[in-house]
Structures are given as C-alpha cells and as structure tokens.
Amino acid sequence: MQHSSSFSLSLFYLLFLSTTTTSYAHNITQILAKHREFSTFNRYLTLTHLASEINRRQTITVCAVDNAAMDDLLDKHLSIYTLKNVLSLHVFADYFSSKKLHKITNGTTLTATLFQATGEAPGTTGYINITNTKGKKVGFTTEDNNGHFSASFVKSVQEIPYNISVIQISNIIQSSEAEAPVSAPSEIDIIDLMTNKGCKEFAKLLENSKITKTFTDIMENGLTVFCPIDKVVNSFLPKYKNLTKNGQTSLLLYHGIPDYHSLGMLRSKNGFINTMATTKGKNNKYDFSVKNDGDNVKLDTNIVTAKITGTLLDEEPLAVYKIDKVLQPSELFKAQSIINNSEDTAPEPSSGGDDDGDVPADATADKNGAMIMSANGWLMTFILSIGLVFV
Ligand SMILES: *[C@@H]1O[C@H](CO)[C@@H](O)[C@H](O)[C@H]1NC(C)=O
Numbered sequence: 001m002q003h004s005s006s007f008s009l010s011l012f013y014l015l016f017l018s019t020t021t022t023s024y025a026h027n028i029t030q031i032l033a034k035h036r037e038f039s040t041f042n043r044y045l046t047l048t049h050l051a052s053e054i055n056r057r058q059t060i061t062v063c064a065v066d067n068a069a070m071d072d073l074l075d076k077h078l079s080i081y082t083l084k085n086v087l088s089l090h091v092f093a094d095y096f097s098s099k100k101l102h103k104i105t106n107g108t109t110l111t112a113t114l115f116q117a118t119g120e121a122p123g124t125t126g127y128i129n130i131t132n133t134k135g136k137k138v139g140f141t142t143e144d145n146n147g148h149f150s151a152s153f154v155k156s157v158q159e160i161p162y163n164i165s166v167i168q169i170s171n172i173i174q175s176s177e178a179e180a181p182v183s184a185p186s187e188i189d190i191i192d193l194m195t196n197k198g199c200k201e202f203a204k205l206l207e208n209s210k211i212t213k214t215f216t217d218i219m220e221n222g223l224t225v226f227c228p229i230d231k232v233v234n235s236f237l238p239k240y241k242n243l244t245k246n247g248q249t250s251l252l253l254y255h256g257i258p259d260y261h262s263l264g265m266l267r268s269k270n271g272f273i274n275t276m277a278t279t280k281g282k283n284n285k286y287d288f289s290v291k292n293d294g295d296n297v298k299l300d301t302n303i304v305t306a307k308i309t310g311t312l313l314d315e316e317p318l319a320v321y322k323i324d325k326v327l328q329p330s331e332l333f334k335a336q337s338i339i340n341n342s343e344d345t346a347p348e349p350s351s352g353g354d355d356d357g358d359v360p361a362d363a364t365a366d367k368n369g370a371m372i373m374s375a376n377g378w379l380m381t382f383i384l385s386i387g388l389v390f391v
C-alpha cells in the first residue's frame, strides 16, 4: 500500500497547499488583511482566485465592501462562480485614487472592470459608470442605471500610484448580469476537449488509467494540463507500457499543474514548477522547469524539452495546452538518461503513426494492458477518495 499512501499524500499536498509561489509588486490579500472590516471580502477574493488576478495586474482599482455588505451578497446564496463575476465587477482596469475620483472630467466616466475583461459580461455590462453626484458624492453603478447609483465612495484604503488603488464603497454594485447563474468549469469535459482537439491518444491514456477524476476534482481550484499531440503519444507507447502502473500514473499526473496558468503567466515564469505528481518526498519532486525563448514556452524535464504548440482552452481556472513531446520525468527515466541521453532528447521517432492515428502494431496488446490497469486504477482512486475524506 506504500504507493497509495504516498499518492494520497501527493493529493493532500496539491489540494491543500499552494505549490507555486510568484512574487508580484502588490498583494491584495496583505493590503486588506490590515482591515478587519474587509475580512469577508478578502476571503472571497482568495476563494474566487481573483486575488491572484489582481496581484498580477497593474493600474488597477479594487472596490472593497465591508463585512455587512458582503453578508447581504452572501445571503443571495450565489455559486462561487457567480460570486466571482460579481466581485470582478468591483475591480477596475484603471487606477482611480480618491483625488482622481473626485475630479473626473465632466463629472462622469465609464470604466472597464475585470468582469468585462473575462468576456463573461454580455455586451458592455462589465463597465461601471462613475459619477460625481450632488453633495460631492461619488456614485458607482452599471451602465443601464436609470439614474440610480447602488454604491458610493466611502474612503481610500490604500493607494500605490499607479499600480493599485484600494477604496471602500458603501455597497455591492447591483448587476443582474453579474449575478446571473454561470456553469461551473468542472462541467467542462477535458477528455472530450482533448479528443476533439488533437490529443485523443493522451485522452485515451488518461481515461484508461481512471485518473481523469483526479484532474476534474481540482479543476475548480485551478488546473493546467499539457497534452502531448497524438503522433508523439503513439511513438511513446512502448516506453509507457514498460512502466509500472504506478509509474504510468505518475507520468500522466506529471502533465498537470494543480494551479491555473495562462500562457502569459507561463511566459513570465522562468523556473521550476511542481506538478500533480509532486509529493513531499525528496525523491518525488516530479517538477520541470519552464523556459522562455522569445514567444515560445518550453518545458524542460531534464530528459526532454517540450514546446507548447497550441491552446485547447484557456478559461480561468482551467488551461489546456498542446505540447510537442511527452514529458518524461527524470524520476522515471533517469537511468536511461545517464546511459544514453541522445536517444531521449532527439525528436521522437514518428514510426508510431501520424496525427490521424495510424494504429501502432502493438495497439491490441496495449488495450488489454490498459484494461487490467484501469480496474486497478479505479480501486486506487477509490481508496484515495476514502483517504481524503479522513484527511
Ligand atoms: C509598481 O509596479 C512596478 C512593476 O511591478 C514596480 O516595479 C513598482 O515598484 C511598483 N510601484 C510601487 C510604488 O510599489
């Protein structure tokens, strides 16, 4: 049972600990942590992953509301995805200091929000109308407001010109569009997605190994998957079959990162990144390094260097990219790499067929093997699920 416990440890690790840390110019979580009246708002910025989006951006304004105003919002029992839309309407893609708010040219302006930027907002409903109303008040409302401002400026919380301005507003800005129900990203079927967009062989491996659930379970908290194209998966099959069941699972998990990374985030990241196969043990790092060369993003495992060649989906919290090589972790292929490095770093032989899926000679044998493997894989997932309940 040793592998199952280390495996569940890895799940524990990836579900409850953040595996990647990046430093940014500002940290909204820290800024708001100094003010207890914003603790609920702060917590929901983290839960919806808006905090990392805010930290990543510059020239931004965050409209915080106090705990009482957040309670009113939470009383509506919206799903976390809808809450994300509502809160993203409170993040402006422009810098508004208190002074600037009170000195708007002609007393009124429209500003784009993160809700607009996500593409979730129908039409221009992701814009906020800021108006200097009578009595020197600054009002905030969605565009179609009939002269009604649901929230007004209270005070400045912190200004870091011109990176981030955090202000307090009186209430949540009302928007029926932002509060509309949204479908959960976990309803996205990654197997279907890969199958239809050029990664059907990799999708088959995932499905046969019954670890798809491991991916979908963490999807809503952020997931990035790299799927090798069919041609390279086919030529890799003999090596894959040679691995133990445990090794196969690790290899597949190695193609996922338990966190959302847009292409832009990957481009700005040079360094090691943990994967879903990473466990705490020192011999199970299962990480690889992200390297950027011009616009190309390369993933270097020490055994192979794969290149991102396409995007199947990039919708926070889920990103799926196509890569031109199977990622071979040094934990599984180390011995071979020391004995003969050239074989592994050279381009994969394409004898296994092309993108249209010429069936490799050993496909039948592989199917049988996969079937046996999937039965055990299911059992393992089951044990793990139980394990997680007790964690
Ligand atoms: C604003 O952001 C830039 C870029 O990250 C950073 O270099 C600068 O120090 C920040 N300004 C302040 C006042 O923190």
Ligand SMILES: *[C@@H]1O[C@H](CO)[C@@H](O)[C@H](O)[C@H]1NC(C)=O
Residues within 6 Å of the ligand: 022, 023, 024, 027, 028, 029, 030, 055
């Ligand atoms: C921001 O601060 C919080 C609380 O101190 C910390 O947990 C988090 O890792 C920080 N985020 C970044 C991106 O540094």
Ligand SMILES: *[C@@H]1O[C@H](CO)[C@@H](O)[C@H](O)[C@H]1NC(C)=O
Residues within 6 Å of the ligand: 105, 106
């Ligand atoms: C301010 O109002 C004047 C007159 O209505 C108009 O010409 C001008 O474009 C407005 N400026 C802005 C920034 O909206």
Ligand SMILES: *[C@@H]1O[C@H](CO)[C@@H](O)[C@H](O)[C@H]1NC(C)=O
Residues within 6 Å of the ligand: 108, 109, 110, 129, 130, 131, 145, 146, 147, 148
């Ligand atoms: C903002 O709303 C007010 C009130 O409905 C309206 O008078 C004003 O023209 C709007 N401002 C902009 C820039 O659309």
Ligand SMILES: *[C@@H]1O[C@H](CO)[C@@H](O)[C@H](O)[C@H]1NC(C)=O
Residues within 6 Å of the ligand: 238, 239, 242
């Ligand atoms: C499978 O493993 C055996 C023993 O380690 C090795 O001799 C053989 O070359 C491997 N085959 C492939 C395709 O990697």
Ligand SMILES: *[C@@H]1O[C@H](CO)[C@@H](O)[C@H](O)[C@H]1NC(C)=O
Residues within 6 Å of the ligand: 339, 340, 341, 342, 343
């Ligand atoms: C590594 O393998 C390649 C191809 O199989 C072969 O041509 C080469 O001589 C080998 N190199 C070493 C150092 O064994």
